[in-house]
Amino acid sequence: MGLIAVTGATGHVGGRVARGLAAAGVPQRLVVRDPSRAPDLDGADVRAAAYGDGEALRHALDGTEVLLLVSAAEDAHRLDQHRTVVEAAAAAGVRRVVYTSFLGAAPDCTFTFARDHAATEAMLTAARFGTTFLRDSFYLDVLPGFVTDGALRGPAGSGRVGAVARADVAEVALAALLDDTHTGRSYDLTGPRALTLAEVAETLTAVGGRPVTYVEETVEEAYASRAGSGAPSWLVDGWVSTYTAIANGELDVVTDVVETVTGHPARTLEDVLRGR
Template identity: 80%
Template structure:
């Protein structure tokens, strides 16, 4: 079995992928920023690299035929970081890449952070890799983190989203990493049902036993509330466009890709909150 390089192995998705690959007996190399946090797994080596260090990345990827490329955290220079990963993987001789993209990624998508994903898909395609793009909806696991003072607040209108479980994304990723039949495919990864933000709030209330509501904000109110955190404008734009993308209907997508690839239905928001 080819060596698989796994980035983000200390994170929520990458860590699940690394553990599942280990259970499957795969040889892997965990590419991490902090080796002290890397999981101790059989048949897994560890190399240290950041997305800003092309030399370290090329060394980390050397000998791997397949790369699990977890997108970088939001950053003003994220696309530059991704370009560094792509160039290092090409220089190291990587042939296949499974990349965590975003649902509806496009150069002009409303969710501003999604535009980096569209550009990264283009970089990977232009570099000649055999690719699998995992176009994830927002993660169901983090929706409770959007609750502030008992409410989800944002300019989301009556738009809907079918948030996906991180565990489902990881399972699809592992399947794609181990089976070349998924090369050349793009998967929209969603939950089983699209919900309004009011329905998301009601679900959190019911499952977690706390009162959570949805408060519709105007654009002006949304920017004013978030600018108070002192974040740069590009970051605030991303936060606000999380909601405006929902309002625009760009996240109102329900796909059967999780079930098609893994053989089980996608986890619902209730499932994810119950597991937590």
């Protein structure tokens, strides 16, 4: 097996993958912006590179054959950042890329941030890498962060979302990095059940011990309630479309991919909240 490069190793998904590779005794290179924050792992060397720095990325990826590309944080220039990584990986001779995409990514999907994922998938395909696309639903882990003043507020209606645990995404990514039979595949990664936000609120209440309610907003109310944040319009569009994508049914998807690939059932919201 060629040397594996891991981006996002200081984050939740990339960090779990890096620890999994170390536990398996697999040599890896951690590509991080700040080496002082990189995990100290056996068999791992660290190189500094930001997604927008093509020269540093090419140096960091030199000699690697497989790349875990954890998508950049939402940013007005995220697609340009991804393009820089793709070009650097091609120049460095990377053969295979595992990319954390998004469920239902398409140029016209409702969730505006997912449109960058569709464009990135197209770039990776055009560059002729062997690819594995991990099309994750929303993360179960971040749902508690949607709560403000004891309420989940948004225009999701009674739509459902098959949100997935970051730990499960990391385990599937690890499997894809270690086994090239996953090359050429696109995996829709979800939890075991599609939940309404009212059901999410009920679970947060039951496990967390503090009451959480779901407050349905209209689209107009959602924009108005976020108008004072000072966030740019593209970011507010992403926030609101988080909910409208659920309302439209685009995320009412449940698959068995996590169990098929990892050998264990996908984690539930309760599992995540209890740290399982």
